[in-house]
Amino acid sequence: MHRYGVEPEEALRRVGGVETRAQEVFVEVYRDLLRVLGEKLVGISNVGKAHGWGRGERHASYVAMHSVRLFKQLREPLKLREDLVEPLIVAALLHDVGVALGEPHEEHSYGILMSSRDLEALGEEVVRVAALVALHHRKRSDPRTDPRCADVRELVTPLAAILKVADALDHGLEGVVEDVVVDVEQDRIVLRLSCVESCDLEREKALKKSWLLEELTGKHVEIETMHAY
Numbered sequence: 001m002h003r004y005g006v007e008p009e010e011a012l013r014r015v016g017g018v019e020t021r022a023q024e025v026f027v028e029v030y031r032d033l034l035r036v037l038g039e040k041l042v043g044i045s046n047v048g049k050a051h052g053w054g055r056g057e058r059h060a061s062y063v064a065m066h067s068v069r070l071f072k073q074l075r076e077p078l079k080l081r082e083d084l085v086e087p088l089i090v091a092a093l094l095h096d097v098g099v100a101l102g103e104p105h106e107e108h109s110y111g112i113l114m115s116s117r118d119l120e121a122l123g124e125e126v127v128r129v130a131a132l133v134a135l136h137h138r139k140r141s142d143p144r145t146d147p148r149c150a151d152v153r154e155l156v157t158p159l160a161a162i163l164k165v166a167d168a169l170d171h172g173l174e175g176v177v178e179d180v181v182v183d184v185e186q187d188r189i190v191l192r193l194s195c196v197e198s199c200d201l202e203r204e205k206a207l208k209k210s211w212l213l214e215e216l217t218g219k220h221v222e223i224e225t226m227h228a229y
Contacts, residue, residue, distance in 0.1 A: 022178035043119035054096020073182035090130035168205035
């Protein structure tokens with residue numbers, strides 16, 4: 001896709017198909033990453049590699065994949081602008097880069113993003129929003145009470161709600177959740193997870209971290225699981 005500029009379907013045809021649902025989904029998401037970030041992905045990759053991607057490149061990739069999938073399916077109930085996917089992707093890929101510096105790692109991640117010259121091509125606002133979203137990816141953290149978010153709270157809060165859930169969907173760092181499909185109903189939001197094996201832990205963690213999503217949408221969040229092909 002990157003080298004020849006082809007669409008996901010053609011890229012998959014050329015390499016002979018896929019083995020897992022996660023591979024198929026990630027190819028689709030990678031198209032979005034290329035469209036939104038293009039060559040700016042190089043700077044993001046530099047930051048990630050310099051810090052071991054926090055908990056590893058695989059975890060960062062899965063969290064980014066789930067974040068984009070959730071963003072596209074929750075745009076309407078969260079009233080999200082399309083361009084906000086850019087800081088969300090940056091935050092998802094780099095939310096754990098502060099791990100190597102110790103706890104609280106989210107504060108270190110915030111500092112790394114805010115001070116990195118590799119991210120300058122993204123622009124000051126995108127970097128700041130991404131850094132604040134990464135800062136608030138943990139369960140009880142609330143950007144609405146953080147004075148650092150004062151003038152961008154309406155941007156940061158719904159993205160943080162998405163990243164909390166996306167991070168929980170790879171809680172065990174094993175990639176057991178391969179996709180998430182969202183059904184938005186009148187009084188509830190149902191997340192349907194495709195799992196390669198038991199993802200009870202991820203389901204439990206995602207339910208606990210969905211409180212902000214529930215508050216912002218006024219809808220109860222439920223999570224169902226099924227086996228991926």
